[in-house]
Amino acid sequence: MASYLTVFLFLCMDVCVVMLFGVTRLSPLVVPYSFTTLWVGGLLRFTALVLVVFFYPASPAWMKRTSGVQTLAVHSLVYPAYVTLRWACGWSTLELIWGWHTWQGLLQSYAVSALSLLLWERYVPSVHTKKEEKPKEKGQASLQRLLGYLKPYQGRFTAVLLFVVASSLGEMAIPHYTGKITDWIVKEDEPDAFSNAIKIMSILTVMSAVFEFVCDLMYNITMSLVHTAIQSQVFESVLKQEIAFFDKSSSGELVSRITKDTNDMSESLSEELSLLMWYTMRLIFLYGSMLLLSVPLSVFTILGLPVIWIVPEFSGKFYQTHAVKVQESLAKSNSVATETFSSIKTVKSFANEDGESERYKKCLEHTYSLNKVEAAGYAASTWTNSMSSLALKVSILYYGGQLVAGNSVSSGDLVSFVLFEIQFSHAVEALMSYYPRVKKAVGASEKIFEYVDRKPDVSPEGSLAPKTLRGHVRFNNVTFAYPTRPDENVLKGVSLELKPGEVTALVGPADAGKSTIVRLLERFYKTEKEEILLDGRPLQDYKDQYLHEKISVVAQEPTLFARSIRENIKYGKADATDEEMYEAAKQANAHKFISGFPHGYDTNAGEKGDEVSGGQKQRIAIARALIRKPQILILDDSTSDLDAESEHMVHQALLKNSKGRTVLLITNKMGGVEMADNVVFLQGGEVLEQGNHDSLQKRNGRYAEFVRLQNTSFHRKAQEDS
Numbered sequence: 243m244a245s246y247l248t249v250f251l252f253l254c255m256d257v258c259v260v261m262l263f264g265v266t267r268l269s270p271l272v273v274p275y276s277f278t279t280l281w282v283g284g285l286l287r288f289t290a291l292v293l294v295v296f297f298y299p300a301s302p303a304w305m306k307r308t309s310g311v312q313t314l315a316v317h318s319l320v321y322p323a324y325v326t327l328r329w330a331c332g333w334s335t336l337e338l339i340w341g342w343h344t345w346q347g348l349l350q351s352y353a354v355s356a357l358s359l360l361l362w363e364r365y366v367p368s369v370h371t372k373k374e375e376k377p378k379e380k381g382q383a384s385l386q387r388l389l390g391y392l393k394p395y396q397g398r399f400t401a402v403l404l405f406v407v408a409s410s411l412g413e414m415a416i417p418h419y420t421g422k423i424t425d426w427i428v429k430e431d432e433p434d435a436f437s438n439a440i441k442i443m444s445i446l447t448v449m450s451a452v453f454e455f456v457c458d459l460m461y462n463i464t465m466s467l468v469h470t471a472i473q474s475q476v477f478e479s480v481l482k483q484e485i486a487f488f489d490k491s492s493s494g495e496l497v498s499r500i501t502k503d504t505n506d507m508s509e510s511l512s513e514e515l516s517l518l519m520w521y522t523m524r525l526i527f528l529y530g531s532m533l534l535l536s537v538p539l540s541v542f543t544i545l546g547l548p549v550i551w552i553v554p555e556f557s558g559k560f561y562q563t564h565a566v567k568v569q570e571s572l573a574k575s576n577s578v579a580t581e582t583f584s585s586i587k588t589v590k591s592f593a594n595e596d597g598e599s600e601r602y603k604k605c606l607e608h609t610y611s612l613n614k615v616e617a618a619g620y621a622a623s624t625w626t627n628s629m630s631s632l633a634l635k636v637s638i639l640y641y642g643g644q645l646v647a648g649n650s651v652s653s654g655d656l657v658s659f660v661l662f663e664i665q666f667s668h669a670v671e672a673l674m675s676y677y678p679r680v681k682k683a684v685g686a687s688e689k690i691f692e693y694v695d696r697k698p699d700v701s702p703e704g705s706l707a708p709k710t711l712r713g714h715v716r717f718n719n720v721t722f723a724y725p726t727r728p729d730e731n732v733l734k735g736v737s738l739e740l741k742p743g744e745v746t747a748l749v750g751p752a753d754a755g756k757s758t759i760v761r762l763l764e765r766f767y768k769t770e771k772e773e774i775l776l777d778g779r780p781l782q783d784y785k786d787q788y789l790h791e792k793i794s795v796v797a798q799e800p801t802l803f804a805r806s807i808r809e810n811i812k813y814g815k816a817d818a819t820d821e822e823m824y825e826a827a828k829q830a831n832a833h834k835f836i837s838g839f840p841h842g843y844d845t846n847a848g849e850k851g852d853e854v855s856g857g858q859k860q861r862i863a864i865a866r867a868l869i870r871k872p873q874i875l876i877l878d879d880s881t882s883d884l885d886a887e888s889e890h891m892v893h894q895a896l897l898k899n900s901k902g903r904t905v906l907l908i909t910n911k912m913g914g915v916e917m918a919d920n921v922v923f924l925q926g927g928e929v930l931e932q933g934n935h936d937s938l939q940k941r942n943g944r945y946a947e948f949v950r951l952q953n954t955s956f957h958r959k960a961q962e963d964s
């Protein structure tokens with residue numbers, strides 16, 4: 243209520259001041275001082291309004307800010323300023339100078355004030371806010387970074403820009419010479435003018451087309467280079483992240499970021515940016531040509547532009563927010579599809595095709611509901627663009643007609659102007675409709691840059707890479723929880739030792755934390771500095787590449803790549819010879835079956851190794867670990883799919899060839915455990931017993947009980963099988 247009262251008070255005061263000065267024009271005293279009266283009137287109006295704003299207790303706070311005072315100044319002084327400007331240009335001011343108190347004048351000043359307030363709020367940072375140093379808007383920063391990718395190709399872009407300039411200039415020929423031809427038709431006094439105009443117009447138009455062709459070619463090639471650079475940078479950044487990051491993000495989402503989002507972003511850079519460049523250049527030349535033809539008409543055109551700038555910005559913002567949401571939802575749908583296809587066998591064996599389809603459908607429905615809002619945003623944004631430019635067009639035609647009637651411009655010039663103006667408003671309209679699309683791509687780029695900027699949460703890489711490594715590992719009271727479940731300690735004060743030249747068996751029931759110990763040794767997760775030592779030095783101090791060369795792990799469920807067996811065994815060690823590959827395969831008891839395949843080592847292993855059996859997959863994975871000749875070899879239940887004979891052969895070969903090597907064997911099969919020099923029994927994340935198999939058996943503690951249970955279940959299983 244109070245704010246309505248303020249507005250009412252404000253209007254009353256304003257109208258009264260203006261009308262009061264309207265009365266003064268009747269006084270013969272002020273007639274010779276028309277300009278002074280105008281300005282004094284404006285200043286008094288300003289003072290009166292400022293007094294109302296600052297002394298009326300219920301006036302809105304924003305009016306007391308700098309932007310509010312600026313608006314009042316514009317509101318009060320725009321009319322005197324406009325009249326003075328006309329006077330300076332030598333145009334008639336007689337009617338205006340005494341007509342500022344009219345209702346028409348009043349309404350005009352309100353419209354201008356509203357517009358100026360909008361502009362000031364948007365584009366002109368006020369004196370106070372400047373001091374506060376606003377942080378850059380996210381979208382703006384992303385756009386700057388996107389443009390940063392173009393920097394290495396500055397030379398090419400300068401050439402492209404020159405071609406754009408030449409081509410846009412050539413495009414001015416048609417409207418320009420159409421006007422000349424109109425004048426010739428009206429006057430009929432220059433017989434050669436017609437053919438000359440046609441000739442020059444044709445030459446310039448053809449030249450413009452050639453420039454456009456060269457420019458497009460050069461531009462598109464350069465943009466493909468930029469796209470490749472962005473995509474590989476995103477891929478590299480994602481690969482550098484710590485394992486916990488991959489635990490949290492699904493592979494579908496990651497793939498969508500790298501492919502779809504980078505594509506969207508590159509499209510904006512190539513297609514939209516190119517159009518942006520073309521239309522901006524055209525806009526400059528068109529406006530230049532319009533100015534040459536008629537300054538008042540051009541000024542009138544430009545006055546209407548702020549309206550068609552501001553309106554699309556509002557609708558574009560709404561659209562951008564929804565575009566980001568659609569991207570996220572799409573990434574989710576992608577991850578569901580990727581997960582389903584990568585586990586298709588499990589899906590089918592549980593006959594859950596309908597369940598997965600339903601899950602995917604739900605994701606798509608969510609995307610669809612967001613898409614509808616996004617589409618409405620896009621439609622609203624383009625509709626507001628074209629409506630605002632249509633309004634501008636109609637008013638320009640109206641004003642242009644008046645100027646022609648007053649003989650201010652010739653008919654030919656008016657024709658040219660109208661043609662220029664049509665192209666001009668089309669260019670503005672086009673730029674405005676590209677704005678939301680560029681914003682959409684900027685939205686996509688924000689997500690991508692999140693990945694590029696993300697610092698992997700790992701300890702800074704060490705520099706240690708000693709020539710010889712003994713492979714002595716010590717865990718000192720290690721307590722660990724996964725980052726995704728920080729409150730759940732998986733390891734609780736684990737202390738153990740892996741000695742060079744010895745085989746240590748890590749034994750324990752499911753979920754004891756055995757694989758977690760391996761993941762920590764691989765440095766996949768962060769631990770305290772002194773907790774894990776390798777040859778007496780903290781594990782973090784070693785170079786990453788060095789560490790993974792010296793430690794080889796055969797995981798519980800090894801993953802093979804959809805490449806040849808040769809490439810799988812030599813994975814990460816492409817310089818290994820074929821002899822070394824055969825040797826590793828023999829030790830892993832794999833050479834025989836691989837040689838039996840029709841294509842031998844060139845046989846494709848299939849996606850995730852699906853074209854070989856579980857046991858074969860494990861043996862190939864063991865060969866892949868052995869070819870690196872690691873100082874520390876870790877076998878994490880990696881012979882579970884082998885028959886007893888194969889397993890025995892693998893173990894024998896490993897023991898024979900592991901002189902001086904540290905071996906960690908995670909298994910619950912007693913055959914392997916009995917061969918070990920040392921046994922560590924882990925349960926619930928705690929080391930309960932340590933020693934060799936016989937001594938632990940004699941102790942008759944938890945380990946012995948576990949062995950008994952293992953044997954009982956083994957015998958029962960054997961009986962059931964027989």
Ligand SMILES: Nc1ncnc2c1ncn2[C@@H]1O[C@H](COP(=O)(O)OP(=O)(O)OP(=O)(O)O)[C@@H](O)[C@H]1O
Nearest residue numbers: 489724726727732751752753754755756757758759
């Ligand atoms: N990436 C992870 N994020 C969160 N928790 C995890 C993660 N990996 C494993 N865990 C949890 O840690 C605990 C120990 O898992 P781990 O794989 O180390 O056990 P394990 O002894 O190797 O078991 P198994 O013999 O069944 O393979 C389990 O409770 C498991 O749910």
